[in-house]
């Protein structure tokens with residue numbers, strides 16, 4: 721169907737553009753801090769949500785992380801895997817937060833988060849209890865935006881007091897402003913309208929299972945596909961079926977600034993794509 725091909729081509733172009741921007745921004749970041757994540761990539765995952773996948777280095781290999789946003793109960797659930805965190809030594813700290821949408825014309829934290837991301841505007845978003853606040857800091861100089869959970873006391877520092885650069889940051893995710901902007905726009909356009917404003921807040925995180933190929937969490941509202949792989953049945957995410965995950969991994973393999981892609985990850989993603997085409 722011509723229409724579908726066009727949509728996929730447009731998506732692929734956006735992914736390449738976002739990836740190139742991310743590489744540039746994070747090379748700059750890496751040159752300043754000797755850390756950093758070298759590439760990014762966006763992918764619509766079907767109903768109720770959006771996932772942006774990116775490579776990260778751990779244990780000598782490049783692996784796949786993601787930021788996932790989807791409607792859940794009275795608002796949205798955002799998952800960051802892995803986030804930079806105070807226990808970042810583990811290399812795989814997940815960060816899951818929920819934000820409610822507004823009712824009766826009043827903005828809720830979800831609306832505020834989407835607005836700040838879409839416009840690359842810095843600001844505080846929501847209290848999370850225990851003296852912590854979610855903030856978004858957009859830096860046009862580095863081209864990076866940081867979504868972070870910080871000690872609320874940091875926000876009360878007298879004007880002119882330099883904030884400690886890392887102290888008080890519990891969790892953080894840095895991505896190029898362009899990637900956050902795409903995420904913010906998608907939240908407003910397709911995710912927030914699906915939330916059931918005013919309904920009860922679920923007591924737990926949305927059910928999910930890891931994709932058998934890329935290991936990304938596949939949440940209950942995201943379609944998954946059962947394939948017959950070389951080693952039996954695989955339940956995989958849409959990106960592994962449509963070839964997006966494989967294209968990202970091949971791009972990572974070709975990027976000499978990255979460590980090699982973790983071999984079993986690459987083999988599983990290649991196997992899923994081959995099974996989807998069979």
Ligand SMILES: [Zn+2]
Nearest residue numbers: 931934957960
């Ligand atoms: Zn997958």
